[in-house]
Amino acid sequence: MSGNQDNHVLKLGVVSGKGGVGKSTITAALINLMHADGKKIVGVDCDVDAPNLALLFTVDKNEMDTKTVRTTEKAYWIEERCTHCKECIDEKFCLFNALKWNAEKKIPVLDVIACEGCGACSVLCNHDAFGIRPIDSGTMYSTVTGDDFPLIYGETIIGASTSGKMVSETKEFALHYLEGADHVVIDGPPGIGCPVLATLTGLDFVIVVMEPFPTSFHDASRVIEVINGFNIPFGIVINRCDAWDDGYKDIKKFIKENNYTYLGDIPIDMKVPESVTRMLSIIKHAPDSPASIALKKIHENLEKVLNRA
């Protein structure tokens, strides 16, 4: 998913830095609105640690396609070769604290979760008492929504996590479904680390969701620094904009001072948590509620910005 060459599909991502500020709600709503507008959409959830986007769509389980990936390798201990010399511990073969010594049995114990699969133990042990092998690390799903467009998501297997790699795998998997698509809309992970970097790679435009609280402001500023590092254009949405007045003013000032693109705000609307508990996008659940009306306006602004670019 790099560059713009694959059929001129426009790739949009939604991030926020801070979790729980409305990424999935806004992604789902924009997907619905773009689809209603006649655009061919592919939805992708790259929050591989907590993939929630599909929970907001009615998906046809019969049309589900899955693929298990093995992006992670882990070490294993080979008992019959071990001479119990303890060199692996004394010489600190493992820098990830995944090798501990069981003094009673005089054997090394591998913490498979902490193991990063670097293979140091297998290379350095003079008796070849460690091996390394791939393990199942995650599953990718492609589904078809009630509105008949593909929705792709990846989910890591707990304890086998290499979230960044899983994000890249999920984006790669989504490539199979891009034919004829106009927009790919990606729900991103929280944070600013490896999975976010993998999500942002190759995007054409990013939507940054903020809330009028200092925590969200702080975290969004950090993710904007990262987006600027990638040189990707972005626009800001303020969710629950009426939650705190001073915070709202701070964000507006920040946007103005930096000359950032502002896409609009969404008021607090109790129909939103209600829609989430019913597992529906707010656009489907309450199309005339204040949040839906605000999202329609944001969608219009977004299309204008995208057309200009």
Add this chain to the structure above:
Amino acid sequence: MKTIGVSGGKGGTGKTFVAVNLAVGLSRDYKVLLIDADVDNPNCSILLGESLDEPVKMVTCFFPKIDEEKCIKCGKCSRICRFHALFYIEEKVPMLVEPLCKSCTLCQRICPSKAIEADEKEIGELFFKKGGNMDLLVGRLRTGSAKSTPLIMQMMEYANDELISKKDYDFVIVDTSPGAHCDVEHALSEVERVICVTEPTPLGKHDLDRILQLCKIVGKDADIIINRSDMADYKGGIEEISEKFGSKIISRIPLSRDVMETYARGIPIMSKMETYGENHEVIKEFIHVIGGITG
């Protein structure tokens, strides 16, 4: 000393809010260390109304640097690197593909001509704030860095070597990042118990299931707090997960205008017990949880 991790899977459920208020509440009677291990987005200091000034430590991480004069161009480092971070062409000095490097140092350890030096690069900073009864340790990842896990590991080492072993803390509270990945695993590596903060929605349920799976794999007992318990009419979902894992729901914290306002101003509500009273709908929940921890 007791060590408690605060996690929850889903983002924005109130992990930091719970961690900070537990720490503040406990610090009325005990000595507490609060560790902010959400290094992507450390927010504990914001909720405490504290600024982070000078870092107490710059955290660096190993990257290989190849001495071109010593390198015999054998390619061994490239062959043993399982992350394909060293790119080798016959007869040439291997090249580092930095984003793929996991800093395992194996290349340096096996190089037959000792041509690989450590090129320590900054990945983040640690901040330490001393308080009356409560100290705060914060890790902050450098923007653009993908090295959150080594940063958390080094922070935990610092916490053990420089703080916990030297001071007489009664409680250590560790606030983690959202998700259920390696950062969360490492943040929880030293804790005795985990409190998982969730919200009463199908999304909260789904992600709670995942974090409890992680707790089970690493052998930590976990309890559940439902935050904003009355935000939506969602029956049974969290209870189902509670039963599945045998994790008790120890508190339901209702929506509260007072929480929103103090949160926005960087004032932990537990520091306002005198203003709001012990019977405040949120404060009494924290008193109850603290009673369970200390009792």
